[in-house]
Amino acid sequence: MAEIARNARSGGPEGRPGSPAERGRIDTIDVLRAIALLAMAIYHFTWDLGNFGYVPRDMATSGGWIVFARCIASSFLFLVGFSLILAHARGIRWRPFLVRLAQIVAGAAAITLVTLFVTPDSFVFFGILHQIAFASLAGLLFVRVPWFVSLPLGVAVIALPFVYSSAIFDPRAFVWIGLHATAPFSNDFVPVFPFFGVVLLGIATGRLTVDHDLLRFVRRIDPKLGPLRRLAPLGRHSLAFYLLHQPLLFGLVFLAAQVAPPDPALSFARDCRQTCLATQDEAFCARYCACTKTSLDESDLFTALMQGQIDETQRQSVRQITERCSFEAFMDSDRPQSP
Structure with missing residues (x-):
């Protein structure tokens, strides 16, 4: 969803390893992020239609739609982990990292405050931005860990809530961990378990890619993107898109409901x-x-x-x-x- 660093970068000149900061952005990664953003907008628009009664109210929270939502969240989080490695594989660049983290935390706080006012019984207290903020910090512990360690660890984090849960984690003070027996009522809930595991998979993939100088193969996709390359700027401004798209979509459906309300x-x-x-x-x-x-x-x-x-x-x-x-x-x- 939101890239952690300002630049998603690769190794040095062809044929020799170098700093990930030496080669510039990779359009393919930005395009993938943009596609995930557009999919998210489709999902949120469907939720808005249900909220105002134009489609079944639980349409976006059941069946294939809930699978669609989980795939969108997972794609963002995978790219968070991957981008974390591209930006900090050779050493943590603290200034851009902290600037970006502050932006994400501010966005997460804004989402909580707005939803607390608009939908107080289902406000967002640990949604996708909260998870990204947590994963950004926790992910730093794994940027230098070999991929063959972070990969199975990521699988374990994903699997744990499916084999263990306890009512001890049901209170809101602990439910964000993700090992709860009863899920909280929230419009967007992305707990640490299992979703941080997806970030770890992205970190493992990024570590494998950087360590084995594979980014040059990813870059070869850029010229073949064709018209899709026009989506890259959207992927570079993912946080702004995330914060603005839902108020705009919600407002449009609200206005439609004033003109032609559903029965x-x-x-x-x-x-x-x-x-x-x-x-x-x-x-x-x-x-x-x-x-x-x-x-x-x-x-x-x-x-x-x-x-x-x-x-x-x-x-x-x-x-x-x-x-x-x-x-x-x-x-x-x-x-x-x-x-």
């Missing part, structure tokens, strides 16, 4: 039916969704729920309504139907 009742019926049909039949879902809609209206919760503006107390009330309606729909299914 909240239809949106609710569509979302409820889609979620319910994953585990129940059509008749059950019709009863359950009708009961839930009526009960939410009677409790004056429907509008707040559809606008994503419910607090924790209201969330508990919504949960009680859905549990009651589920029970009633189940009981009705056991009653004999009149001829």
